[in-house]
Amino acid sequence: MSSAFSGSFTQQEPISEEGIEAAVKILRNGRIHRYNVLEGEDGETALLEQEFAEYMGVKYCLAVASGGYAIATALRAVGVAPGDKVLTNAFTLAPVPGAIASVGGVPTFVGVTEGLVIDLEDLEAKIAQTGAKVLLLSHMRGHICDMDALMGICNAANVIVIEDCAHTMGACWNGVLSGRHGAMACYSTQTYKHVNSGEGGFLISDDADLMARSTIMSGSYMLYARHKAAPPVDAFKDIRYVTPNISGRMDNLRAAILRPQVRELDKACNAWNERYRAVEEVLASTPGMTLIERPEAEAYVASSFQFLLLDWSEEAIDDVISRCAARGVELKWFGGAEPVAFTSRYDSWRYAPSEPMPKSDRVLKGVIDMRLPLTFSLEDYALIGSIIRDEVSAVFRAQSD
Numbered sequence: 001m002s003s004a005f006s007g008s009f010t011q012q013e014p015i016s017e018e019g020i021e022a023a024v025k026i027l028r029n030g031r032i033h034r035y036n037v038l039e040g041e042d043g044e045t046a047l048l049e050q051e052f053a054e055y056m057g058v059k060y061c062l063a064v065a066s067g068g069y070a071i072a073t074a075l076r077a078v079g080v081a082p083g084d085k086v087l088t089n090a091f092t093l094a095p096v097p098g099a100i101a102s103v104g105g106v107p108t109f110v111g112v113t114e115g116l117v118i119d120l121e122d123l124e125a126k127i128a129q130t131g132a133k134v135l136l137l138s139h140m141r142g143h144i145c146d147m148d149a150l151m152g153i154c155n156a157a158n159v160i161v162i163e164d165c166a167h168t169m170g171a172c173w174n175g176v177l178s179g180r181h182g183a184m185a186c187y188s189t190q191t192y193k194h195v196n197s198g199e200g201g202f203l204i205s206d207d208a209d210l211m212a213r214s215t216i217m218s219g220s221y222m223l224y225a226r227h228k229a230a231p232p233v234d235a236f237k238d239i240r241y242v243t244p245n246i247s248g249r250m251d252n253l254r255a256a257i258l259r260p261q262v263r264e265l266d267k268a269c270n271a272w273n274e275r276y277r278a279v280e281e282v283l284a285s286t287p288g289m290t291l292i293e294r295p296e297a298e299a300y301v302a303s304s305f306q307f308l309l310l311d312w313s314e315e316a317i318d319d320v321i322s323r324c325a326a327r328g329v330e331l332k333w334f335g336g337a338e339p340v341a342f343t344s345r346y347d348s349w350r351y352a353p354s355e356p357m358p359k360s361d362r363v364l365k366g367v368i369d370m371r372l373p374l375t376f377s378l379e380d381y382a383l384i385g386s387i388i389r390d391e392v393s394a395v396f397r398a399q400s401d
């Protein structure tokens with residue numbers, strides 16, 4: 001009988017004792033709202049913003065209620081108005097087109113390459129075709145495109161880039177942290193991302209005007225001077241009268257849990273990458289499987305693993321997924337006709353009409369995705385990899401017989 005794996009793919013690491021103590025302190029003093037601080041006290045949220053800004057090497061940081069909220073706020077800050085087309089990745093998750101739709105924008109999808117990044121040729125074509133002035137770039141599943149080339153294209157066409165770094169917190173392109181290329185960048189601190197406060201997010205930028213607008217929108221009232229990583233009060237002088245409050249603040253309890261995690265982020269990134277490489281090594285040269293080539297300039301943070309079963313039939317892919325599931329390995333398939341759990345395809349977001357993209361459809365039909373929880377050991381990942389390799393090989397051989 002073949003071996004099976006028995007770990008839970010949705011179990012995250014516990015909050016550290018340091019985080020628990022910090023959270024309990026907030027619970028005991030009851031000052032959970034970010035602006036509920038004592039005279040002379042900064043508050044956990046303001047300190048978290050300052051620390052994340054330092055980590056990112058950015059001037060300004062705003063902590064908010066969710067990653068999706070951070071994206072919608074960025075879109076509003078750069079001036080996306082109802083009816084405006086906003087370019088975004090065809091390969092991404094539902095909160096991305098959802099954030100565009102939430103501000104009345106029209107998601108306009110750009111294709112995906114076999115490297116699982118945005119197709120720069122298609123990006124140029126879609127910019128020319130639509131005249132869109134904003135790109136919401138999703139670094140989906142941590143795959144980073146050639147950012148120098150992308151910024152070249154967007155700068156030449158005066159397209160503002162907002163980066164969705166929900167899967168690239170701590171990652172780099174050519175030595176520059178992911179989120180430091182565009183005008184603004186958004187992060188999620190939701191349980192299944194790189195730091196865990198249940199829900200939450202960050203918005204960062206070097207642009208004082210965009211960040212002052214975002215701060216007022218997040219629900220700062222006239223208390224923005226209490227932020228430690230916000231633009232100088234001068235930046236608020238005029239915009240405070242004309243910027244609506246669209247409440248979405250982070251609170252001190254979540255911030256208290258996050259501060260130690262930001263300090264440990266690089267360590268966690270290394271642990272994910274070790275696990276990624278352990279799986280990659282076992283899967284190398286599996287018949288019928290295409291692994292994703294990672295460019296040298298990309299320093300990824302691989303909290304998940306993808307591979308392609310290009311041109312496989314739906315039945316064969318289903319077969320692989322159920323055989324792996326029977327041996328305890330949870331794979332997700334982005335190519336299914338119907339959206340399931342968190343997976344869905346651009347053509348399943350029917351509020352955002354799209355034209356067929358045959359090259360992208362071929363890739364999307366073959367994308368298999370697996371979480372890499374830090375709660376599994378390297379030995380666990382060697383076993384997981386061997387189970388996937390066995391089952392993909394077996395189904396592939398049966399197909400070609």
Ligand SMILES: *Cc1c(COP(=O)(O)O)cnc(C)c1O
Pocket residue numbers: 066067068069092093095096138140141164166167187188189190199200201
């Ligand atoms: C999770 C996620 C978001 C949204 O983050 P939330 O904090 O859940 O709102 C945005 N983009 C991508 C790619 C995500 O995976």
